[in-house]
Amino acid sequence: xxxxxxxxxxxxxxxxxxxxxxxxxxxxxxxxxxxxxxxxxxxxxxxxxxxxxxxxxxxxxxxxxxxxxxxxxxxxxxxxxxxxxxxxxxxxxxxxxxxxxxxxxxxxxxxxxxxxxxxxxxxxxxxxxxxxxxxxxxxxxxxxxxxxxxxxxxxxxxxxxxxxxxxxxxxxxxxxxxxxxxxxxxxxxxxxxxxxxxxxxxxxxxxxxxxxxxxxxxxxxxxxxxxxxxxxxxxxxxxxxxxxxxxxxxxxxxxxxxxxxxxxxxxxxxxxxxxxxxxxxxxxxxxxxxxxxxxxxxxxxxxxxxxxxxxxxxxxxxxxxxxxxxxxxxxxxxxxxxxxxxxxxxxxxxxxxxxxxxxxxxxxxxxxxxxxxxxx
Numbered sequence: 217x218x219x220x221x222x223x224x225x226x227x228x229x230x231x232x233x234x235x236x237x238x239x240x241x242x243x244x245x246x247x248x249x250x251x252x253x254x255x256x257x258x259x260x261x262x263x264x265x266x267x268x269x270x271x272x273x274x275x276x277x278x279x280x281x282x283x284x285x286x287x288x289x290x291x292x293x294x295x296x297x298x299x300x301x302x303x304x305x306x307x308x309x310x311x312x313x314x315x316x317x318x319x320x321x322x323x324x325x326x327x328x329x330x331x332x333x334x335x336x337x338x339x340x341x342x343x344x345x346x347x348x349x350x351x352x353x354x355x356x357x358x359x360x361x362x363x364x365x366x367x368x369x370x371x372x373x374x375x376x377x378x379x380x381x382x383x384x385x386x387x388x389x390x391x392x393x394x395x396x397x398x399x400x401x402x403x404x405x406x407x408x409x410x411x412x413x414x415x416x417x418x419x420x421x422x423x424x425x426x427x428x429x430x431x432x433x434x435x436x437x438x439x440x441x442x443x444x445x446x447x448x449x450x451x452x453x454x455x456x457x458x459x460x461x462x463x464x465x466x467x468x469x470x471x472x473x474x475x476x477x478x479x480x481x482x483x484x485x486x487x488x489x490x491x492x493x494x495x496x497x498x499x500x501x502x503x504x505x506x507x508x509x510x511x512x513x514x515x516x517x518x519x520x521x522x523x524x525x526x527x528x529x530x531x532x533x534x535x536x537x538x539x540x541x542x543x544x545x546x547x548x549x550x551x552x553x554x555x556x557x558x559x560x561x562x563x564x565x566x567x568x569x570x571x572x573x574x575x576x577x578x579x580x581x582x583x584x585x586x587x588x589x590x591x592x
Contacts, residue, residue, distance in 0.1 A: 217244065217296045218286030222251040222276055223433070224300040225260055227426070232265055234304045242309060245269060247286040252276030276434075279374065279397040280390040287389050290381055299375035301426040311420035312378040315366065320575050323383050323413035324405060326372030327421040328360065339425060341376070342417045343369045343402075344519040347468065351475045354448070354468060355402060362543045363524050365419040366554075368572065370517040371405020372415045376423045383413055393454060393501075398440075399447035403455050409513040410457065410506035414572070416523075441485030445473065449493055454501025461510045466497070512568045520562035521569045526552040533577045535569060538586040548584075553577070 217235065221228055228248065235246060246268040250258045252275045261270050271285050283297050294313065298304075308327065315325040329339040340357040342364075347354045355370070372379070374390070387407050394400035405415045435443070449469060456462040470493060476486035522541060526534075526549045534552040536544055537560050544555040556573050558566045573581050 217246045217298060218249065218283050218290065219246070219298050219300055220249045220251050220277075220279060220282035220286070221253065221257060221300040223253045223255045223257065225253070225255045225257045227300040228257065228261070229264075231298075231300065231303050232268075234308075235298070236265075236267075238304055238306065238309045242313070243292065244309075245291060247271060247289055249273065249277075249282045249286045251282045276396075278392065278395045280392045280394055280400045283374070284389045284392065287381070287384065293381055294378050295381050295384065296378045297374050297376075298423075299425075302376050302423040303426075304376075305422040305424070308421045308423065309378070311418050315416055315418055316378075316380065318576070319366070319414065319416055320572075321413050322380065322416065323408040324372035324377050324379050324415040325418050325421070326369065326377040326415060327423050328417070328419050329357075329373065329376060329423055329425050331425055339373065341369075341373060342367060343371055343373070343405075344517055345370050345514055346519045347472075351472060353444075354465070354472070358519055360417065360419055361522055361524075361541065363549070364522050364543070365417070365525055366523040367417045368513075368516050368521060368523070369405075369415050369417045370409070370514070371402045374401035374404070375425070376421075377401070377415075380413075383408065383411075387411075391454070393450055394447045396435075396443065398444045399451050402448075403451045406451070406455050407504075409517075410455075410504065410508055410510065412508040414513075438484050441483065442488040443485075445485045445489035446492055446496070449489055449496045450501075453496050453499065455504070456510065457504040457506050458510050461514070512564060512571075515562065515564035516568035516572070518562075518565060520559040520565040522557045524549060524555045524557065526550070526554050529553055532580045532582050533573055535566075535573055535581060535583045536586060537566065537584070552582070 248268055248270050250270055250272045252273055258270050258272050261268050312325040316322050326341050328341045331337045342358045342360050344358055345355050390400050391403050452465045473486045473490045476483040528551055531553050533554040535556045537558055539560050541559050548555050556569050558569050
């Protein structure tokens, strides 16, 4: 467990009891990266929680630099990156860790994110790259369907995900080009998918997010918007390898920014990103040779595929083509060990879902087409 914390003693005090309770059944450690705090965090931790390891930085670091310090110290096969404004619910670690025993080559298991009562749910953990409208950010969080669990997603939230440490280190850990925060988790998940290492959404691992409890102390909303927009452009330039995919995503990003700087929109963050776009494109990133096709995993994680655990543990898995994304009927969940729902018309997503389902269940898979006309 690695927790970056900048003057977040109060947040740590709220989350540490739950973390230690949930980690108790496992061989584990808590590493807190005290990230330029001025509230006595390190001294308080050493007294209140002496079992935690504290790595102190005299000055504030970016999220990527802070968690990389913790990852360098990690001694176990898996590491959870957790923001200090996340409260874990019962079975959090157990649910995340279990997915690594179920999914081939798993890189990351990411939690379901909830918000305090009365707060708008800005994240869910089910991250897809699918732009709803021309002015919408190209990555969104969908509401999980009832019973959905184990769905392939583009990346895991850097604030509440469990990673395979060997794979994480082979990727060079979190890219420190993303300052001071945002998009580094998207970049990380994307680079893992390029190697054929998936990320999955875990419904049973739940956190409550006190959204931006740290970042809003130090940055205005306009500054945070600019950081997000600039870092997304960095991601496209640095990590997207295939020319056709880069061209599509880059054009989509610039078209969106231009819409957002129109007089009626007047978004300063978009204006900042547009000014920097040419330089970001020229800078690019490391030369990449993906082992797994970007078009395929983008289709798989674009919102057209959802997984549902079945109750027949010795039966086959089922891939069900549907006209509209919805939970499968109860009789299918009773008859199969897993039901993979794929939206009709998403041909590449279907091929990817078939590939990963066969890989997961070693070919014990049946394909079906939805026949629920009467129910609708």
